[in-house]
Amino acid sequence: MISMEHLIIGVLLAFLVVITIGIIVLRDLMAAVILTGLYSLVAAGAFVVMDAVDVAFTEAAVGSGISTILFLGAVSFTRAEQKPRGNDSWLAIVFVIATGALLIYGTLDMPRYGSAESPAQTHPQLGKRFLEQSADEVGPPNIVTSVLASYRGYDTLGETVVVFAAGIAVMSLLGLKRRRPEEEIPEHAPEDQPPELEQDTDRLT
Amino acid sequence: MKIYPRQHHRVLQVITRLMVPFVLMFGLYVQFHGDYGPGGGFQAGVIFASAFILYGLIFGLHRTRKVLPPSTLRWLVSFGVLLYAGTGLLTMLLGGNLLDYDVLASNPLSGQHWGIFAVELGVGITVTSVMISLFYGFASKR
Known part of the structure; x- marks a missing residue:
């Protein structure tokens, strides 16, 4: 019998997997950054369900708040689109799968979630x-x-x-x-210049 | 990050003006209510900083830096850590172990209360100012 709590956590964790696949697949870096913020938010939701309110709080504030903004700042230094990748090498995929399998193997030692017998x-x-x-x-x-x-x-x-x-x-x-002394930009200038808008659409504002 | 005020952000500007005081207030609540509910210095620092970052994103870096100049920020970054470590040193000077707050007041429980208050405040100040300076650092390029 699966409890409601386990069901909710399972659904949230499934969301995390979907979001991660989205981050990997997306070439638009801006969208990928937004998805990382969403990832943290869903993770925070999962923590709330697990009664770890303080951790959830930190995850929501730092993970989906500040780091999203800093990621956006970092993206603004580069281009908004990921370069096309070359052929992915088979060796890399083997290594990634092996590392992932090792990590999952490592978690098998951990006590079950909510176990009363955990250390x-x-x-x-x-x-x-x-x-x-x-x-x-x-x-x-x-x-x-x-x-x-x-x-x-x-x-x-x-x-x-x-x-x-x-x-x-x-x-x-x-x-x-x-x-650069960009402070020169007058604060109350009538900035109704459409061309500037066009030019900036793919950059961060 | 390219940030400067624009006229067509009027709606965002009005909403930001409305929201900033509440965000700051919530940050203070999380900071000083951390003993009783979820929260504490780390979370409060981030929330407090996010109010400044929101203001900076909408009204431009120049005006944010007028409110909180980088020179002040540089002092605050170290002040938080010093407040934390200073509390530890004070407990040692008063004859206890490092960060053993029992000795801060006549009764151990209120000593703990003061100790946790000071230490969380130190964490909050450092986290706030580091987060804002990260934002300044990124936003001042370009």
Whole structure:
């Protein structure tokens, strides 16, 4: 007997597969970027059904929000259409299939979804302990926050430093200042110039 | 990314003007309500940044940079990490372990409360400013 929850998750995961095939097949990079945003949104939906609300929140905000915009920015540096591919080599396909099979084989070791016998549930120092004692030890009703900011505050510090390092790297690569003084564009100029519109249609605006 | 204001984006401009304050408000809610509901510094930072990015996409980079200059952003990026690490150092100075918030106040629970507040605020500030500077970085080319 399949529960409603499993059914919904199955449908959402099937959507993910369809979207992935769409991303691979599409030559229009713009559409592919939009599909990656959609992918994150559907994944976030699946996380909500699995009761991982905080993860879903992050996935929706970062995956379908910010990274879509950054991808669009990256596409605007190049062309909106993928170059025609040459003949795909058989060797590459064999390697991809072998890697995929290995990854799937790796997941066979993992506990079943929702299993009560998974190590996270049965280990005396994990899930149950946090659920029972975090209110007395840390306080916040949202135990995810307790774990994230207090029990494993050191890891979160590391994550913040990673975000910081990524920001510094992008700043030093791209810079924050405009190269050309485009500030000259008058803010209230009557910009009713249709030719400019035509010319820009395949670029990002 | 080529971004500059255009007259025929009037509808988008009006909608953006309406939406930005609510997005900012929601970001603050996610930031400071993370103890009680889903959310926290990471999510709040991204939501807060997305308000600026939306504004930048519609009204142009120039006006966004007037609101939040890159020089300020550069300070904020480091300030968040420093706030986080500084909280850790403070707990050590007060005699606890690194990031052991119990010692921050007279009673361990309110110490934890203050510690988590400071740390999440640090995460939020860094994530917001990094996301906005990523946007500035991409948008200022071309």
